[in-house]
Amino acid sequence: MLATSFQPKKDSFKNTFCIFKEVPLSEIQQLEQRYKSESGSTYYYTPEGMYRLSNHWGRLGNSKWRLLEMNPPSASKIKLGFAKWEDFYPDNPSEKLYYIDADFDNYTANYYHKNDSDYNGKALLRTTAETRKRLKNIRNVLTLTRWAVYYDQDIEELRKRIVSELINTDKTLEVIKREVSNSFQN
Structure with a gap:
């Protein structure tokens, strides 16, 4: 060039x-x-x-x-x-412009702009602050293991289920974990 x-x-x-x-x-x-x-x-x-x-x-x-x-x-x-x-x-911190995507094979997650051509319209859009907080939760679920000792389930399946809920809903991590735990008891 x-x-x-x-x-x-x-x-x-x-x-x-x-x-x-x-x-x-x-x-x-x-x-x-x-x-x-x-x-x-x-x-x-x-x-x-x-x-x-x-x-x-x-x-x-x-x-x-x-x-x-x-x-x-x-x-x-x-x-x-x-x-x-x-x-x-x-970018506007008060607008819901960002979505999160996870790479379960590499235990990573990142955020992207809704105008990106890869946005599928399914992942929930969030503000900058909401995205940062949610991304921290997702990265902890993907990289830490201590939280999983309370579940009698394969950790990889748990990660996929919990992270998918964190990406696609507004439910808190605590609510998602409780729902996951209840679903195993039923």
Whole structure:
């Protein structure tokens, strides 16, 4: 890709959610650095999207930018991510914009924006604060085992059932666990 003078509008990334995909550093060799933040992240713009070279990802000021690492992940702490312009979605903490998806094989869960093309319309949408709290519960169910000692059931089946309820309903974790426990007694 050749260097470009493309420049996005000032403040066009405030209050946005975006998932960048990690790419090799070679992708920015021919590009001109367009911006460097106070924290040291550098930005390169193209007509297709933005490259961000940084050692930190996640909540950035008033935006949520996550990096989807290469497989296998690069060893460097500084990672280059690319996102298309259309992958930047509006973020408003008071709106129900986020859904959660779990990967039971890898015992992980993450949140995504409702405008993402993968959203199936089934997972419940939540605000930022609700999503954070629910995600913590889900990650605990997926990674911890102590909670399962009170059940006489396969932990993997329990995880799937409980996490699916946490994703698709507003029921509290306590209510879900009680319902699961009662269903085994009947």
